[in-house]
Amino acid sequence: MMISTSTTWKNGAHGRKFIASFSGGKDSTLALYLSMQVGEAIGLIVMLEEEGQRSRSHGMPPALIRAQAESIGLPVYMAAASWEAYEEKFIGLLTEAKRLGAEVLVNGDLDMPEHGCWHDKVTQQVGLSLGMPLWEMNHREAVETFINLGFETLIVTVNLSLGMREDDLGRTLTLDYINELEARGIDPCGEGGEFHTTVINGPLFKHPIAVRKGEVIRHNEYAFLPLELATNEE
Numbered sequence: 608m609m610i611s612t613s614t615t616w617k618n619g620a621h622g623r624k625f626i627a628s629f630s631g632g633k634d635s636t637l638a639l640y641l642s643m644q645v646g647e648a649i650g651l652i653v654m655l656e657e658e659g660q661r662s663r664s665h666g667m668p669p670a671l672i673r674a675q676a677e678s679i680g681l682p683v684y685m686a687a688a689s690w691e692a693y694e695e696k697f698i699g700l701l702t703e704a705k706r707l708g709a710e711v712l713v714n715g716d717l718d719m720p721e722h723g724c725w726h727d728k729v730t731q732q733v734g735l736s737l738g739m740p741l742w743e744m745n746h747r748e749a750v751e752t753f754i755n756l757g758f759e760t761l762i763v764t765v766n767l768s769l770g771m772r773e774d775d776l777g778r779t780l781t782l783d784y785i786n787e788l789e790a791r792g793i794d795p796c797g798e799g800g801e802f803h804t805t806v807i808n809g810p811l812f813k814h815p816i817a818v819r820k821g822e823v824i825r826h827n828e829y830a831f832l833p834l835e836l837a838t839n840e841e
Contacts, residue, residue: 619738620646625711626704626735627651628726629683630664631675633760633780634715634741634796636806637753639679641740642713643811649709650682652700659687665763665803670836671818678812694729701733713738717749718798746796750785758809761818761834762802768828769793769801776832777820780804805834 619625620642627639629651639648653672654663662672669685676683684703688696701712712730716739719726730737741749753760762778765771770793778784785795793801808815821833 616737616739616742618645618740619711619736620713620740622646623710623736624649624708625713625738626684626701626707626709627681628712628714629653629672629676630662630715630803631667631672631806632665632715632804633750633753633758633806634717636715636758636760636809636811637749637756638713638715638738638740640756640758640809640811642738646711646713646738648681648713649707650684650704651676651679652697652704653683653685654693654697654700655685655687657687657689659685663688663693665805666831666833667763667805668835671805671816671834674816674836675806675812678814678816680813698729698733701729701735705733705735709735711736711738713740715739715741717741717744717746717796746794746798747785747789750780750795751782754780754782754785756810758806758811759815760804760806761832763805763832763834764803765830766801766828767830769799771801773823773825773830775802776823776830 624647629635686696686700712735727737760780762775765775770791817837818834819837824831
């Protein structure tokens with residue numbers, strides 16, 4: 608009997624050791640949490656921009672990512688890459704993860720096509736399976752699950768051409784706020800690229816991440832709220 612991709616991707620981490628692709632945002636954090644209920648996490652992998660100063664996906668400084676990983680209690684493996692070298696560097700991290708015992712790569716994608724999935728292609732090259740516990744989940748259900756579990760996350764990037772506003776930056780995702788976003792015609796998960804988040808507390812964390820908010824940066828249709836790890840004196 609053939610097992611469907613849907614079944615294997617959604618339950619891929621069950622009873623197995625896995626490495627998690629981690630952005631520090633809500634979806635990858637929820638995928639990590641759900642996978643840790645059924646499998647064994649051995650670490651996180653994070654891709655950085657070419658200069659190595661910020662994460663590729665959410666623009667987070669490495670110190671903040673390491674603070675998240677430390678609070679979660681997992682090692683983090685990073686690689687800096689241009690878009691041209693991205694796949695090669697990512698496969699290098701997967702290869703190292705497999706050497707360390709990983710059997711599965713977990714990520715937080717919701718709307719990945721069953722055929723032509725990039726993560727499926729690269730994991731097959733390395734000999735890992737793919738786990739996507741949020742795959743095909745209703746977007747409202749995914750974000751409600753995240754909030755109801757007690758995670759706290761801040762909006763750190765907005766696309767001003769997709770209904771988001773600069774004053775959304777720094778706001779915490781709550782049920783009332785996602786109702787507001789939906790009323791404005793915005794996907795509550797930001798799956799259309801409307802916004803990105805950074806998680807600073809929740810059931811995976813031994814302690815909250817203290818952050819300092821920087822000055823808003825504007826670039827074309829985007830606005831960014833830089834976050835830095837706060838010092839003990841702050």
